[in-house]
Amino acid sequence: MARFAVSQQLLLSHSLPQPRFQNPYRNPNLKLSPCSCSNFIPRVSQARLSSPPESSSDSGKQNASTIREICQGYVPDHVLQRVEELGFVQPTNVQQQALPILFSGRDCILHAQTGSGKTLTYLLLIFSRINYQKSAVQALIVVPTRELGMQVTQVARMLAGKSRNLESQQKPLTVMALLDGGMLRRHKSWLKAEPPALVVATMASLLQMLERQVFKLESMQVLVVDEVDFMFNSSKQVSSLRKLLTQYSSIHNRQTIFASASIPQHRRFLYDCVQQKWSKSDVVHVHVNPVEPMPSCLQHRFVICSKRERRQTLLSLLQSDTPQSGIIFVGEQSEKSKRAGNPPASTLVIDFLKTTSYGQCSDILLLEEDMNFNLRTTSLSELRQKGSYLLVATDIAARGVDLPETTHIYNFVLPKTGVDYLHRAGRTGRKPFSDEKCIVTNIIALEERFVLRRYENELMFHCEELFL
Numbered sequence: 001m002a003r004f005a006v007s008q009q010l011l012l013s014h015s016l017p018q019p020r021f022q023n024p025y026r027n028p029n030l031k032l033s034p035c036s037c038s039n040f041i042p043r044v045s046q047a048r049l050s051s052p053p054e055s056s057s058d059s060g061k062q063n064a065s066t067i068r069e070i071c072q073g074y075v076p077d078h079v080l081q082r083v084e085e086l087g088f089v090q091p092t093n094v095q096q097q098a099l100p101i102l103f104s105g106r107d108c109i110l111h112a113q114t115g116s117g118k119t120l121t122y123l124l125l126i127f128s129r130i131n132y133q134k135s136a137v138q139a140l141i142v143v144p145t146r147e148l149g150m151q152v153t154q155v156a157r158m159l160a161g162k163s164r165n166l167e168s169q170q171k172p173l174t175v176m177a178l179l180d181g182g183m184l185r186r187h188k189s190w191l192k193a194e195p196p197a198l199v200v201a202t203m204a205s206l207l208q209m210l211e212r213q214v215f216k217l218e219s220m221q222v223l224v225v226d227e228v229d230f231m232f233n234s235s236k237q238v239s240s241l242r243k244l245l246t247q248y249s250s251i252h253n254r255q256t257i258f259a260s261a262s263i264p265q266h267r268r269f270l271y272d273c274v275q276q277k278w279s280k281s282d283v284v285h286v287h288v289n290p291v292e293p294m295p296s297c298l299q300h301r302f303v304i305c306s307k308r309e310r311r312q313t314l315l316s317l318l319q320s321d322t323p324q325s326g327i328i329f330v331g332e333q334s335e336k337s338k339r340a341g342n343p344p345a346s347t348l349v350i351d352f353l354k355t356t357s358y359g360q361c362s363d364i365l366l367l368e369e370d371m372n373f374n375l376r377t378t379s380l381s382e383l384r385q386k387g388s389y390l391l392v393a394t395d396i397a398a399r400g401v402d403l404p405e406t407t408h409i410y411n412f413v414l415p416k417t418g419v420d421y422l423h424r425a426g427r428t429g430r431k432p433f434s435d436e437k438c439i440v441t442n443i444i445a446l447e448e449r450f451v452l453r454r455y456e457n458e459l460m461f462h463c464e465e466l467f468l
């Protein structure tokens, strides 16, 4: 069965690229003919290709080649050594499919399930394109939240770190996190004194620096926009993002990568990429598992109860599941409720759990927008150090945050859209080569059943009723 598709503007009459030397984009005998924007959409649908592997999950178990084999000749050896030391040996499906395309220099839309390894995919490209002798910003990753930015920075720095077994003369790659709530003054001096090769930034902080001309993007080789659908949907970020894509840099001087687990109306998005000059016209859409947007290791359940019984129902679920690590998603507090001086749902849930013997024995942490940046950072780093935790969070934790130990998700309140459901659920099931079942439980009122059913249809999953 076809598990992924590559849609692209160039028509390919063969199966997907095999790793390394068989990469068709490097094969001079392979004739690829670009087409014009006017007939772009039909061609994208024609170009949907079926995949060779028999894989029935996104785990990449059947992948023949290793990351080293795919990256050799592109990514420096000391980085590949680090990649292996960190435990990344077999490529996931998105890595296997996208890396040969990325190394060929093509712009790319990385569209693959949550937890499928998109971050390592685009970081490996960046490591392949950096000139280590040059002192200039050569790659930029734009992310929607500070939390995701810190995480991506950490992974990049780990990969850039010294290998245990290889003495490298190479100057280490420097990574700057230019994130909301950071010390922008310090960053300003750093950018002027010795520009880092890679900058990971949130939109507002980045724009501030670009507008003040603290640095320019003239040496930028690679631009990655992570969680791209979220960025384009956010009224706060969209205009800055458009400026970045078209005014502060040009498609001709950079390779552009857009990444997300959800790109609603992806054909329209592809069309816009070309029309609006956000990407070059031969942009490739790597769509992994189009028939299964949600990881197959997730088991979905729902419990029906009245609104008054929600907290008690949550407690009963926690007592019977005894999750090793879980995230409870609550709704964001409305401005009206804030003005009325009501406590947010997160506080109500935590206070309730702490009055119970279950809550007193568990470590309960909080992550929400209204916390100050330092508290948010502390909360996340505490979580990463613990093997076992219970996090109460708003949707700020729903995008990109990688806490692989999470085994259970509880939607104390249903997310507003199917896309939000996909990202919340995707905070679990984040170990690419594991078959461990992870559970997503929705606590809903009877009248919300049809909303959940709509998400089931949209995202092609099945939710089972649980009776407590």
Ligand SMILES: Nc1ncnc2c1ncn2[C@@H]1O[C@H](COP(=O)(O)OP(=O)(O)OP(=O)(O)O)[C@@H](O)[C@H]1O
Residues within 6 Å of the ligand: 087, 088, 089, 090, 091, 092, 095, 112, 113, 114, 115, 116, 117, 118, 119, 120, 260, 261, 399, 400, 401, 402, 404, 426, 430, 431, 432, 433
């Ligand atoms: N080749 C690999 N082998 C083993 N683990 C991997 C591999 N690639 C990535 N991982 C791990 O998989 C997890 C998920 O990766 P990542 O955060 O990149 O997912 P993602 O595709 O960006 O998900 P999301 O869409 O939710 O942001 C991480 O913990 C990462 O370390």
